[in-house]
Every structure is written in C-alpha cells, then in structure tokens.
Amino acid sequence: MRLDVVTIFPEYLDPLNVSLVGKARARGQLDVRVHDLRTWTYDRHNTVDDTPYGGGPGMVMKTDPWGDALDTVLADGYETGARGPVLVVPTPSGRPFTQELAVELSERPWLVFTPARYEGIDRRVVDEYATRMPVYEVSIGDYVLAGGEAAVLVITEAVARLLPGVLGNAESHRDDSFAPGAMANLLEGPVYTKPPHWRGREIPEVLLSGHHGKIARWRRDEALRRTTANRPDLIERCDPAAFDRKDREM
Numbered sequence: 491m492r493l494d495v496v497t498i499f500p501e502y503l504d505p506l507n508v509s510l511v512g513k514a515r516a517r518g519q520l521d522v523r524v525h526d527l528r529t530w531t532y533d534r535h536n537t538v539d540d541t542p543y544g545g546g547p548g549m550v551m552k553t554d555p556w557g558d559a560l561d562t563v564l565a566d567g568y569e570t571g572a573r574g575p576v577l578v579v580p581t582p583s584g585r586p587f588t589q590e591l592a593v594e595l596s597e598r599p600w601l602v603f604t605p606a607r608y609e610g611i612d613r614r615v616v617d618e619y620a621t622r623m624p625v626y627e628v629s630i631g632d633y634v635l636a637g638g639e640a641a642v643l644v645i646t647e648a649v650a651r652l653l654p655g656v657l658g659n660a661e662s663h664r665d666d667s668f669a670p671g672a673m674a675n676l677l678e679g680p681v682y683t684k685p686p687h688w689r690g691r692e693i694p695e696v697l698l699s700g701h702h703g704k705i706a707r708w709r710r711d712e713a714l715r716r717t718t719a720n721r722p723d724l725i726e727r728c729d730p731a732a733f734d735r736k737d738r739e740m
C-alpha cells in the first residue's frame with residue numbers, strides 16, 4: 491500500500507517512522523510519502539490560507555497550493571478504478587471513522603491524505619478531485635482538533651494493522667473490539683497475564699481452568715458487561731442468536 495500525506499506540518503507525521511507502521515515501512519509493506527504543502531507556494535510568506543468568502547472567523551486553505559500538490563502526487567503512476575488512489579480528507583464534518591471503514595480503506599492500494607488546518611480547505615479542491623477518484627471525508631470523533639494530522643496518524647494505524655503480514659499474529663485482530671463475528675460490536679473484556687498474584691489481586695479462576703468453553707463464555711459475558719456499561723448503544727446492534735450459536739460451539 492502507498493500512503494501520501496500533504497500537510498503544512500510534515501514533522502507531525504514523524505510517528506509514522508516508529509512502531510507498527512515504521513516496521514511495515516522498513517519491510518516494504520507500506521510506502522509512506524509525506525509532502526510539505528508549502529512546497530507548492532511561490533510567495534515570500536509561503537501563503538496557504540486566506541479569509542473566508544462570506545466573512546466569519548478563521549482562515550480557509552487556498553485552492554492553488556492543494557491543486558498543485560495533488561497534481562504532483564497523483565501524476566506519479568495515477569490510474570482510475572480499483573487500482574487507483576482514493577482521497578482521504580480528515581474533517582469533523584466527515585462520516586465517522588469505524589473499524590468497518592478501516593477494513594474498506596485497507597483494501598485500497600493507494601491512500602492520499604489531505605489533513606487541513608484552520609477552518610478547512612476551499613471546497614472546490616474536493617469537488618475537483620472527486621471527479622477523478624473516490625473521496626472519503628472522515629471524522630475520527632465529535633471534537634475539534636487544530637488540524638487533521640492527528641487523524642491521519644489514527645487512520646493510518648487502524649488501516650496498517652489490517653494489512654496482511656503487518657500484525658505479527660494474524661489472529662490478533664480477529665477478536666478486536668468491533669471486528670466482525672459473534673463478538674461483533676462488543677467491547678473487549680478484561681485481560682490478565684503473569685504474575686498470578688499482584689498486590690493481593692488474583693486472576694479470575696476460570697482463566698486458570700484450562701476449560702476453553704468456559705473461558706470463552708466468561709470472556710463473552712465480561713464483554714457484554716463492559717459494553718453495557720460503556721457503550722449501551724452497541725448492545726442494540728448485537729445479534730443474540732449469534733451468541734446462542736456460539737454457546738453451542740463452546
């Protein structure tokens with residue numbers, strides 16, 4: 491997978507050099523290219539923004555630097571269709587970023603991120619590139635950040651860990667919270683590891699029983715308990731029949 495990020499804060503993307511994404515880049519599984527938007531400005535102040543038409547607070551990012559930047563990035567082997575790039579625009583006014591969307595994006599060969607600062611990017615930029623490729627306007631949450639770069643880090647990590655061979659144990663994202671399956675839409679329950687005793691706190695007996703069916707049922711019940719407490723909205727989306735089927739398997 492190729493990932494391009496156009497930003498006025500390229501150093502904000504340095505975390506993409508470490509940990510899971512960094513290792514995937516080192517192994518050649520990810521080709522990440524970060525571009526400084528100001529490269530495509532030609533005035534003394536490297537201007538990327540201006541006041542909004544219609545008035546109002548803040549500044550809007552201008553069309554030309556983005557158009558020149560995206561034309562340059564996309565000129566590099568650009569093609570349309572399934573093998574082509576998609577534009578990912580992090581914005582609080584986008585559709586919610588979910589595990590499902592992470593899976594969808596992980597199946598694309600090329601993501602081009604356009605994180606915006608200020609009040610956003612002149613709408614004509616998205617309108618222009620939407621004529622050439624799919625555009626995903628995506629929000630990572632209902633709060634306002636100073637810019638979209640943190641969202642690029644979040645989206646990139648969620649997508650990269652789904653790429654084949656990136657996560658050490660391919661199974662480990664099977665039971666992720668929000669991963670499809672009978673536990674779909676349930677939050678993960680509590681987890682424990684050695685030592686068996688810590689400050690007078692023990693491990694739940696069932697986890698030491700070696701009885702896989704009982705352990706799976708306990709984990710499912712704990713997941714239900716945590717989901718009911720923290721995300722009652724997800725409980726409605728559960729499929730109780732899936733649990734009965736799962737119970738019979740355990």
Ligand SMILES: Nc1ncccc1[N+](=O)[O-]
Binds near residue numbers: 634637641
């Ligand atoms: N929440 C956000 N705030 C600013 C920019 C982008 C954002 N987002 O969710 O992608």
